Amino acid sequence: MSIDAPETTRVPVALGDRSYDILIGSGLIASAGATLAARFPGRAVAIVTDATVGDLHAPALEAGLTAAGLRHHRITVPAGEATKRFAMLEEVVDQVLAHRLERGDLVLALGGGVVGDLAGFAAAIVRRGMGFVQMPTSLLAQVDSSVGGKTGINSRHGKNLVGAFYQPGLVLADTDVLDTLSTREFRAGYxxxxxxxxxxxxxxxxxxxxxxxxxxxxxxxxxxxxxxxxxxxxxxxxxxxxxxxxxxxxxxxxxxxxxxxxxxxxxxxxxxxxxxxxxxxxxxxxxxxxxxxxxxxxxxxxxxxxxxxxxxxxxxxxxxxxxxxxxxxxxxxxxxxxxxxxxxxxxxxxxxxxxxxxxxxxxxxxxxxxxxxxxx
Amino acid sequence: MSIDAPETTRVPVALGDRSYDILIGSGLIASAGATLAARFPGRAVAIVTDATVGDLHAPALEAGLTAAGLRHHRITVPAGEATKRFAMLEEVVDQVLAHRLERGDLVLALGGGVVGDLAGFAAAIVRRGMGFVQMPTSLLAQVDSSVGGKTGINSRHGKNLVGAFYQPGLVLADTDVLDTLSTREFRAGYxxxxxxxxxxxxxxxxxxxxxxxxxxxxxxxxxxxxxxxxxxxxxxxxxxxxxxxxxxxxxxxxxxxxxxxxxxxxxxxxxxxxxxxxxxxxxxxxxxxxxxxxxxxxxxxxxxxxxxxxxxxxxxxxxxxxxxxxxxxxxxxxxxxxxxxxxxxxxxxxxxxxxxxxxxxxxxxxxxxxxxxxxx
Missing domain, CATH: 1.20.1090.10 (Dehydroquinate synthase-like - alpha domain)
Known part of the structure; x- marks a missing residue:
C-alpha cells in the first residue's frame, strides 16, 4: 500500500473474487495515475465525467495518468439526472468502443451518482463487462452510490429501473473535492x-x-x-x-x-x-x-x-x-x-x-x- | 418431469445456483404453458418475438399460457439482425415495464438468435435482472445462441459488442418448428x-x-x-x-x-x-x-x-x-x-x-x- 498516501483510510468490500477496496482520503485524484498503474498495469482508461466536474478535476487526474504512462480519453456527459437515459448510455458505450478499449481496460467514473451509475452500467455492458473504477466527487456518491455495484439508468416508468449489478475494481474517494460542493449538495449527501x-x-x-x-x-x-x-x-x-x-x-x-x-x-x-x-x-x-x-x-x-x-x-x-x-x-x-x-x-x-x-x-x-x- | 412429453430429451447446463435445463423435442411450444406454470408458478410472461415467428407460433404458446393461468403480453420486434440495436432494446425494456412485470416475472424469447439475444439482454437489465426463458425457433438458436447466456446487441463498431452474460432459467427447443424454416436458414444453423x-x-x-x-x-x-x-x-x-x-x-x-x-x-x-x-x-x-x-x-x-x-x-x-x-x-x-x-x-x-x-x-x-x- 506504499503508493497510497499515509492518511488514506482503506475500507475493503468482501465479495469473493470480486472483492475491492474503497480508499478514502486527501489528494487521491492527483495520485490516481500512480495508484491505477500499480493496481491495473498497462490498462487504457476512459474517463467518464460531466462538464462541471471535468473542468474542476479531470486535468489533475489526466496529468497523473499521463505521468504513469496510461493511455486515457475523456468522455463528457451533461450534468444532471436527465443524463441517466438510454441515449446517453448509447453515447458513452459508443465512445468507449470508438477509443478501441478492450475488455481488460478501464471505464473510470469521475463524478457524482449520475456519472457513476451511467458509467458503471456502460462498463457492465461494453464487451459484456470491462474494468471499472469509481472516483466519486460528491458526498452522496462517496457514501452511497459508488459502493456496492448498483449501476443503471432511469426509465419513463421510474428511477433506476434499468441497470446491472456490476462491482468496481476500486473506489477512490478524494475527500478534498467535497470542498467544491455547494452546501445544498453536501447536505443532500448527508x-x-x-x-x-x-x-x-x-x-x-x-x-x-x-x-x-x-x-x-x-x-x-x-x-x-x-x-x-x-x-x-x-x-x-x-x-x-x-x-x-x-x-x-x-x-x-x-x-x-x-x-x-x-x-x-x-x-x-x-x-x-x-x-x-x-x-x-x-x-x-x-x-x-x-x-x-x-x-x-x-x-x-x-x-x-x-x-x-x-x-x-x-x-x-x-x-x-x-x-x-x-x-x-x-x-x-x-x-x-x-x-x-x-x-x-x-x-x-x-x-x-x-x-x-x-x-x-x-x-x-x-x-x-x-x-x-x-x-x- | 411428468409434465414434459415422454420423447423430450433433457440436457442440463451445470452452473451452480444458475443451472438450468434445455428440453429438446416435439410439441414443446404447445405444452409450454403447463411447463412454465409447473416450474415458475404464478409468474407473468412477456413474450418477445418477431412478426414472422409471432404469427406462426405465438398463438399456440399463448393458448397454453392462458390455459395454465399465466398472465402474458406479446412484444413484437421487426425480424432481422438490424433489430439488435439500442433503440429496439429501449423499446422492449419500456414495454416490459409498461406491462408492470416485476423482478420475478419472465421475459420469454420466442424466435431465433436475434430475438433471443435482444430479449435476454432486456431481461438482464430490467430491474437489474428478471426471469428469462428461451424458446429458440431456428436451428442456429437451438444449438448455439439460446444456450450459454450470451445476450446483447450490435454496435456500429461491430457485432455483439454490447451485452451481458445472463443465463436463462429454462430453454425449450421445439424441434417441430424447424420444419417452418427455409432450407437456407436451416443450412445456416447446420x-x-x-x-x-x-x-x-x-x-x-x-x-x-x-x-x-x-x-x-x-x-x-x-x-x-x-x-x-x-x-x-x-x-x-x-x-x-x-x-x-x-x-x-x-x-x-x-x-x-x-x-x-x-x-x-x-x-x-x-x-x-x-x-x-x-x-x-x-x-x-x-x-x-x-x-x-x-x-x-x-x-x-x-x-x-x-x-x-x-x-x-x-x-x-x-x-x-x-x-x-x-x-x-x-x-x-x-x-x-x-x-x-x-x-x-x-x-x-x-x-x-x-x-x-x-x-x-x-x-x-x-x-x-x-x-x-x-x-x-
Missing part, C-alpha cells in the same frame, strides 16, 4: 450518511447529532463519517450483493423518496435525490409511528436532526408541491421494490431499528399519504 | 452444428458426413444432432461461463465470420450469420494450413462437407463481395476477441483439434486474407 445511523447504528446517529458541524466543515470528523458510512454499506452489500434480502434496508426513505423525485420529474432545481431521501426517511418514520411500530418521539427526533442540518423533511418543503395521492401511489407501485403485487417498505421500530416490511397494504400507504399531504 | 465436430469431436463430424441428410430431413437424426450440439456447448459453458478461457473455442470461424458480416453490413439477403461462420471456419482451417498447423487435407475435407450441404465456403461466394483486406482487418481489429493489441483466433491442428491461438501476428492475418481474396 441525508445518506444519517441513513446508516437510522438503519442499524443508533450510536452513529447520536454521534452525528453531536458532531454534524464537523462533518460539514471537513477534517477528521468528515473522514470518520464517510468511512463509517462506507463500512456500513460494504457490510450490507457483502451479505446480500443482489438485494434478495438484507440489502433492501439501504432503501430506507427511498420508496417514498423515488416517488417524490418522479413527482418533481427529477428536476434538481426543485428536489435532488438526497433531499428526496431525507423527506422519504421522515415519511418512513412517520408512517411507522402511524402504524404503531415506533414512537412519535423517534420520528420527531430524527426529523429534528435533519431539519437542524438544513434538509427538507416535509412534503410541503418541496417547491411546486408533489401532486396528489394518486400520482404518488402510481409512482410507488412502479417502484422496483414491489414484489408480486404487495408493497415493500423499509419501516422502523426506532432509531437504528429499521426492518424490511414486505406485506404493506397499499390502502394503508394511501391513507398515510393523504394525511402526510394534509400536514401542509 | 454450420454451427458442424462446428461442434470441428472443435473437439471428430467422431461427430464423421457422423454428420454420413448422416447430414437425416438431420435436414427431421426425426431422430435431427434430435441427435441438436442434443449433441447442446451437450457440447453446455460442457464448454459450464467450464468457462464468461469466456476467460476455453469458451473462446466456440468462436471457431467467428472472428473471420464477424468481419464478413460487418463487410456485408449485416445484410441477411447477402449473408446470414451461419453462412458467415461456414466461410469463417473454412478460412480458419485454410489459415491453419497456411501456417503449417494442420494438413491441407483436413481443410479440404471440412470445406467439402460444408459445400456438400450447400453452404458457402469461399469469400467469392458472398454476393457483392466482402471488400478489401484493409476493411476486413479493421473489422477484425474491433472484434471483441482482441486482447491487448494481439489478435486471438481459433485455429486447428486437424478436424476436432481446434485450439485458441492468442498471439496471432496481424501481418500473418493480412497476408492470409490477401491470398484468400485472390482465390477468386
Amino acid at each position: 441525508a445518506e450518511v444519517a441513513k446508516y445511523g437510522l438503519i442499524d447504528d443508533p450510536g452513529f446517529f447520536s454521534w452525528l447529532e453531536a458532531n454534524w458541524r464537523g462533518v460539514f466543515q471537513g477534517g477528521k470528523d468528515r473522514v470518520h463519517a464517510i468511512a463509517t458510512s462506507c463500512r456500513a454499506k460494504a457490510a450490507v452489500v457483502a451479505r446480500d450483493e443482489t438485494e434478495t434480502g438484507d440489502r433492501a434496508l439501504l432503501n430506507l426513505g427511498h420508496t417514498f423518496g423515488h416517488a417524490l423525485e418522479a413527482a418533481t420529474r427529477y428536476d434538481g432545481t426543485r428536489l435532488v435525490h438526497g433531499e428526496a431521501v431525507a423527506i422519504g426517511m421522515c415519511q418512513a418514520f412517520r408512517f411507522s409511528a402511524k402504524l404503531g411500530l415506533c414512537s412519535s418521539d423517534a420520528a420527531e427526533r430524527m426529523t429534528a436532526h435533519l431539519k437542524t442540518v438544513g434538509l427538507p423533511t416535509e412534503l410541503a418543503h418541496v417547491p411546486g408541491g408533489v401532486g396528489d395521492v394518486d400520482g404518488l401511489m402510481a409512482a410507488i407501485g412502479q417502484d422496483k421494490k414491489v414484489a408480486r403485487g404487495k408493497l415493500t417498505f423499509i419501516l422502523a421500530r426506532g432509531i437504528g431499528e429499521s426492518f424490511i416490511a414486505k406485506d404493506v397494504d397499499p390502502a394503508a400507504v394511501r391513507a398515510f399519504l393523504a394525511e402526510d399531504l394534509a400536514r401542509g | 454450420a454451427e452444428v458442424a462446428k461442434y465436430g470441428l472443435i473437439d469431436d471428430p467422431g461427430f463430424f464423421s457422423w454428420l458426413e454420413a448422416n447430414w441428410r437425416g438431420v435436414f430431413q427431421g426425426g431422430k437424426d435431427r434430435v441427435h444432432a441438436i442434443a449433441t450440439s447442446c451437450r457440447a456447448k453446455a460442457a464448454v459453458v459450464a467450464r468457462d461461463e464468461t469466456e476467460t478461457g476455453d469458451r473462446a473455442l466456440l468462436n471457431l470461424g467467428h472472428t473471420f465470420g464477424h468481419a464478413l458480416e460487418a463487410a456485408t453490413r449485416y445484410d441477411g439477403t447477402r449473408l446470414v450469420h451461419g453462412e458467415a461462420v461456414a466461410i469463417g471456419m473454412c478460412q480458419a482451417f485454410r489459415f491453419s494450413a497456411k501456417l503449417g498447423l494442420c494438413s491441407s487435407d483436413a481443410a479440404e475435407r471440412m470445406t467439402a462437407h460444408l459445400k456438400t450441404v450447400g453452404l458457402p465456403t469461399e469469400l467469392a461466394h458472398v454476393p457483392g463481395g466482402v471488400g478489401d483486406v484493409d476493411g476486413l482487418m479493421a473489422a477484425i481489429g474491433q472484434d471483441k476477441k482482441v486482447a491487448r493489441g494481439k489478435l486471438t483466433f481459433i485455429l486447428a491442428r486437424g478436424i476436432g483439434e481446434s485450439f485458441i491461438a492468442k498471439d496471432v501476428d496481424p501481418a500473418a492475418v493480412r497476408a492470409f486474407l490477401a491470398e484468400d481474396l485472390a482465390r477468386g
